[in-house]
Amino acid sequence: MPGRCIHAGRASAKAEHGTMPVRATTDAEKGRRFRDAALSHLDDVYTLARYLLRDPSDAEDAVQECYLRALKHFDSYRGPAMKPWLFAILRNVCRAEFSRRASSPSGTIDEVTEKAEQAPLWREAQQTPESEMVRDSDASTIRRLVAALDQPFRETFVLREIHNLSYREIADVAEVPVGTVMSRLARARAMLRTAWMAEEEQPK
Amino acid sequence: MTCEEAEILVHALIDGELDAGHARQVEDHLAGCSRCAAQLAAYREMSKSVARADLGYTAPAALRRRIEATLPEVRAPNRRAVLRGFALGSAVSAIAATGLVAVILRTDDHARVKSEMVSAHLRSLQAGHLTDVLSTDQHTVKPWFSGKLDVAPPVVDLTAQGFTLIGGRLDYVDAHAIGAIVYRRRLHVINLFVSQTAGTEHRPARIESFQGFNIRSWSEGGLNYWAVSDLAADELAEFGEKFEAAMRSSTTG
Numbered sequence: 001m002p003g004r005c006i007h008a009g010r011a012s013a014k015a016e017h018g019t020m021p022v023r024a025t026t027d028a029e030k031g032r033r034f035r036d037a038a039l040s041h042l043d044d045v046y047t048l049a050r051y052l053l054r055d056p057s058d059a060e061d062a063v064q065e066c067y068l069r070a071l072k073h074f075d076s077y078r079g080p081a082m083k084p085w086l087f088a089i090l091r092n093v094c095r096a097e098f099s100r101r102a103s104s105p106s107g108t109i110d111e112v113t114e115k116a117e118q119a120p121l122w123r124e125a126q127q128t129p130e131s132e133m134v135r136d137s138d139a140s141t142i143r144r145l146v147a148a149l150d151q152p153f154r155e156t157f158v159l160r161e162i163h164n165l166s167y168r169e170i171a172d173v174a175e176v177p178v179g180t181v182m183s184r185l186a187r188a189r190a191m192l193r194t195a196w197m198a199e200e201e202q203p204k
Numbered sequence: 205m206t207c208e209e210a211e212i213l214v215h216a217l218i219d220g221e222l223d224a225g226h227a228r229q230v231e232d233h234l235a236g237c238s239r240c241a242a243q244l245a246a247y248r249e250m251s252k253s254v255a256r257a258d259l260g261y262t263a264p265a266a267l268r269r270r271i272e273a274t275l276p277e278v279r280a281p282n283r284r285a286v287l288r289g290f291a292l293g294s295a296v297s298a299i300a301a302t303g304l305v306a307v308i309l310r311t312d313d314h315a316r317v318k319s320e321m322v323s324a325h326l327r328s329l330q331a332g333h334l335t336d337v338l339s340t341d342q343h344t345v346k347p348w349f350s351g352k353l354d355v356a357p358p359v360v361d362l363t364a365q366g367f368t369l370i371g372g373r374l375d376y377v378d379a380h381a382i383g384a385i386v387y388r389r390r391l392h393v394i395n396l397f398v399s400q401t402a403g404t405e406h407r408p409a410r411i412e413s414f415q416g417f418n419i420r421s422w423s424e425g426g427l428n429y430w431a432v433s434d435l436a437a438d439e440l441a442e443f444g445e446k447f448e449a450a451m452r453s454s455t456t457g
Contacts, residue, residue, distance in 0.1 A: 026376045027276035035275060042271070046263035060267050067271045134250050139257040146259065160219065161254050167221045186215045189247055196250070 034074050037082050038067065044163060045086050051158045052094045054147050062097065066090040084169045087159070091173060098151070134196045145195045153188035160185055205233040207240055214244045218251060317430075320377045322417050325395045325432040328373065328384065334393065335371030335386050345372040349383050357383035357398035357427070360450040367394065367443050387443070394433040394443060401428045409444050411437050420444040424451065 045066060049059035066089050070077075077085065146154060152174070159170045167185075171178045205213075210233045216222045217230050234241040328334050337348040342359040349356040352374055361369050366389060373384045377397065387394040407423035418440045420431045431447075433440050 026379055029376065031276035035272070039268070039271065042263045042268055043260060046267065047259075047261045050261045060264065063263065063267060064270055064274075068274060071274065134246070134253055136253050136256060139259055142254060142257045143259055158259075161251060162259050167216070167219070182216055182221075183212055185219075186212045189215060189250065193246065193250055 030074065034071055038070055038074070038086060041083050041086055042067075044083060045090055047162060048087055048158060049090055049094070051146065051154055051162075052091070052151070053097060058097060062090060062093045065093045069093070080169070080172065083163070084165060084173055087163070087165075087173045091155075134193060135200055137196065137199070141199065142196075145192055145199065148195060149188055149191055153184050153191060156181055156184040157188035157192065205229050207233075207237060210234070210237065210240045211243065214240065214247060217244065218248050317378060318412065318414050318419060318421075321395075321397055321419060321430045321432050322414050324375045324377055324384070324397065325393075325417060328375070328386070328395055329393060334373065336373045338371040340369050340371075342369060345369065345385065348372055349374075353381060353383050355400050355427075357385060357396075358451060358454075359385055360447060360454065362387065362443070362446050362450060365446040365450075367446065389433075389435055389439065389443070392433055392435045392439075394431055394435060394440070396447070397430040397432065399428045399430075401426060409441070409448075411441055413437070422448070424448065 046059060046063050049062045053059050053062060069089050070086055155174060156170060159165045159173060167178050167181045170181045210230055213230045217227055234244060337345055339345050342361045346356055346359040349372060367387045370386050370388050373386060374381055375384045382397055382399045385396040401423055404426045409420055409422035412419050417432055417434055418437045420440050422429050431440060431444055
């Protein structure tokens with residue numbers, strides 16, 4: 001291209017620097033970069049852990065393990081965005097905890113999931129008048145209602161409504177097709193709305 | 205479109221996840237179905253209520269401290285860094301065994317080192333990281349390096365030649381501490397990285413471009429030099445020539 005400005009090359013090189021993984025030259029440098037890139041998402045990772053595990057101290061343990069694994073694999077990290085990457089690691093950490101809990105007498109998580117996913121969606125929808133709006137509730141009430149959702153619906157709902165992930169990102173984190181994300185989210189919202197309405201009808 | 209399909213798709217519509225074609229189909233259905241339209245409004249309102257409630261948690265400070273404690277700290281090279289240094293190759297081990305000071309850079313690592321030099325240059329441009337010792341006086345900058353490196357890099361004043369000395373910095377390239385002398389030409393920063401090398405032969409300069417930066421590298425008197433800058437290649441060449449000329453006159457004179 002005639003007259004191509006040499007500064008264009010420099011500008012793009014600088015722009016690249018923000019996303020391009022630069023090989024850590026020392027451990028200290030790596031630590032500094034990890035702190036900037038990953039530790040800034042600590043509240044988000046902790047929030048997801050709280051909703052996935054529904055127990056504050058289990059959540060702390062899982063988050064710490066998540067960051068240990070993330071640091072270990074940080075050199076080979078090439079994307080996706082940092083937040084979904086951390087979420088995927090956290091989810092793998094939580095899976096061990098899920099299977100431990102699944103051995104409890106209340107039945108396996110998979111069984112619960114299967115039953116819930118096979119039930120037709122209209123069951124929840126018909127229980128509530130379609131035009132009725134939920135009223136604003138305090139955060140602790142909504143947290144409790146979200147926490148009461150079954151695991152796959154809770155996870156999908158939290159990733160979408162609290163962490164603002166796209167369907168594609170949720171699908172990657174949860175390792176399911178985008179279509180499944182869509183139907184789980186529809187069901188999660190239907191169940192939450194039903195529970196929310198019931199909550200409002202209860203005498204205070 | 206049936207109500208059953210719409211029941212799922214209204215959520216994708218709320219979340220802005222539908223392409224134009226599907227969004228249109230859902231909207232067409234909603235226009236003729238008051239029940240589904242009411243659902244859309246109700247769910248949209250619920251999403252807003254959820255967003256307003258701010259359902260996130262704040263990580264406990266103790267958890268943050270525990271995680272930070274697991275991160276590598278800024279400190280003397282630990283065992284891993286030392287091992288990585290040895291992993292540079294048999295040349296290093298062989299020379300270390302003969303009691304010579306360790307070679308810092310092997311020439312066949314050229315491409316990788318080039319990329320690290322540019323990374324180091326980029327890091328130095330980040331706020332507050334350009335110089336550890338800020339001085340336009342070469343007699344301040346050179347002694348500053350003594351004791352921090354195995355060999356203090358030569359520092360020459362090129363202000364008269366149009367390149368202002370602004371200071372020096374310790375940097376890490378390839379897991380080794382090396383000296384960086386910082387010059388400025390107008391608004392352009394030049395990082396001159398200096399490291400020891402096994403050979404004492406003179407290697408003539410070569411100019412390369414990497415990620416939009418120019419690099420002039422040469423060897424002289426047992427030292428490798430790498431000048432990295434966003435200066436145009438001819439100006440960086442001029443810098444290198446002036447530097448080499450000043451070095452020659454200081455050693456012969």
